[in-house]
Amino acid sequence: MTFDPAKIRAQFPIFEVPATGGAALHYLDSAATAQVPDVVLDAVRTHDATARGNIKRGVHFLAERATEAYEGAREKVADFLNASPSEVIFTSGTTAAINLVAHSFGQSLEAGDEVVVSELEHHSNMVPWQMLRDRSGIVLKYLPVTADGRLDLEALESTVTDKCKLIAVTHVSNVTGAVTNVSAIVAAAKAVGARVLLDGAQRASHGPVDVAALGVDFYAMSSHKMFGPSGVGVLWGRAELLADMPPFMGGGEMIRSVTKDVTTFADPPARFEAGTPPITQVVGMGAAIDWIGTLDQEAVTSHLNRLTERVLNGIADLGGGNGRIKVVGPQGLQERYPVISFDINGAHPHDICQILDGHGVALRGGHHCAQVFMDAMDLAGTSRASLGPYSDDSDIDALFAGLEDAIERLT
Numbered sequence: 001m002t003f004d005p006a007k008i009r010a011q012f013p014i015f016e017v018p019a020t021g022g023a024a025l026h027y028l029d030s031a032a033t034a035q036v037p038d039v040v041l042d043a044v045r046t047h048d049a050t051a052r053g054n055i056k057r058g059v060h061f062l063a064e065r066a067t068e069a070y071e072g073a074r075e076k077v078a079d080f081l082n083a084s085p086s087e088v089i090f091t092s093g094t095t096a097a098i099n100l101v102a103h104s105f106g107q108s109l110e111a112g113d114e115v116v117v118s119e120l121e122h123h124s125n126m127v128p129w130q131m132l133r134d135r136s137g138i139v140l141k142y143l144p145v146t147a148d149g150r151l152d153l154e155a156l157e158s159t160v161t162d163k164c165k166l167i168a169v170t171h172v173s174n175v176t177g178a179v180t181n182v183s184a185i186v187a188a189a190k191a192v193g194a195r196v197l198l199d200g201a202q203r204a205s206h207g208p209v210d211v212a213a214l215g216v217d218f219y220a221m222s223s224h225k226m227f228g229p230s231g232v233g234v235l236w237g238r239a240e241l242l243a244d245m246p247p248f249m250g251g252g253e254m255i256r257s258v259t260k261d262v263t264t265f266a267d268p269p270a271r272f273e274a275g276t277p278p279i280t281q282v283v284g285m286g287a288a289i290d291w292i293g294t295l296d297q298e299a300v301t302s303h304l305n306r307l308t309e310r311v312l313n314g315i316a317d318l319g320g321g322n323g324r325i326k327v328v329g330p331q332g333l334q335e336r337y338p339v340i341s342f343d344i345n346g347a348h349p350h351d352i353c354q355i356l357d358g359h360g361v362a363l364r365g366g367h368h369c370a371q372v373f374m375d376a377m378d379l380a381g382t383s384r385a386s387l388g389p390y391s392d393d394s395d396i397d398a399l400f401a402g403l404e405d406a407i408e409r410l411t
């Protein structure tokens with residue numbers, strides 16, 4: 001497999017859509033949502049055109065086709081994660097996956113038990129634990145962050161005590177792109193008998209994740225960040241933990257039997273998939289995983305590293321060492337993904353993003369659902385460029401043309 005970004009880009013019809021003012025589109029917001037290739041769009045259409053039926057409930061051929069397609073996607077996710085299909089639960093996304101764990105695994109926790117998150121978490125991996133704390137009296141602790149936007153692992157020893165039952169942290173930060181040192185987290189958890197949940201929303205687009213090798217207990221991810229449809233995601237949970245967890249929602253398909261007085265529940269994963277799931281989207285997620293599998297990840301990584309380095313160096317050059325324009329997060333390529341946050345002399349990120357939009361450059365600006373991290377950094381927000389395998393040098397050229405304009409107008 002040889003890697004040619006032009007060939008990748010040609011598979012994404014969105015790049016034919018003119019941006020604001022007719023400019024060419026430079027999409028640098030893949031961390032918010034990734035674009036969707038033709039094969040995934042086709043798979044979604046083909047499913048609804050030839051195999052649409054509700055799953056598991058019917059004996060007619062369309063119900064069977066739909067069930068096969070749905071369960072086939074579960075197998076693809078299981079292979080992607082090096083896990084068993086019975087451990088793969090389809091949810092509406094990462095947020096729903098973490099809420100499921102907070103509600104369901106959360107029922108096994110008692111007042112005084114501790115859950116550790118970090119100051120770097122997306123609100124999805126913070127608010128559900130705060131809600132659990134307020135419901136059940138658990139103690140929520142926060143691992144601090146370092147000045148370069150990573151988890152401060154030196155604080156693990158003082159933060160993780162023998163009352164800790166779960167450490168729930170991000171695999172890759174949606175603000176700084178920093179990759180978490182998972183083995184340090186797992187070692188700290190194991191030392192006190194705690195479980196580990198990884199928020200994989202920003203990691204999963206970069207190729208298969210081996211949950212067994214990572215040694216974690218729960219993993220959450222979203223299809224829309226993996227070149228698939230929105231409205232679907234996955235919770236992976238270790239079989240023995242899922243087996244002991246009560247359901248999160250009640251309804252059709254998650255039961256074994258129902259009488260007026262008593263309901264017994266199905267085994268996982270059905271126990272956690274109440275009601276009609278997003279069948280078409282699940283099929284699309286399976287197609288997206290197949291598409292990720294066609295990529296030469298090593299080649300993609302070196303391409304994205306080169307572009308990331310261009311962004312990091314370009315921002316350093318713009319700043320001219322004056323410290324007023326700075327990258328918020330790791331300054332180099334070590335243990336980071338192509339998500340680059342920056343601050344321009346305190347200018348409001350929305351103003352920066354609006355000026356960039358006029359150049360056809362789609363950036364994200366604001367607190368990125370990470371207000372606690374922004375507080376820790378003493379910032380109101382950042383502007384963020386995030387790349388995908390379809391990103392190329394023209395995107396980075398346009399980014400810097402736009403940034404020069406923004407600096408001239410805002411500083």
Ligand SMILES: Cc1ncc(COP(=O)(O)O)c(C=O)c1O
Pocket residue numbers: 031032092093094095096122124125170172173174199201202222233
């Ligand atoms: C690190 C991280 N966690 C969780 C989420 C929430 O994902 P979703 O909105 O797909 O549930 C996001 C989305 O931006 C994210 O970046």
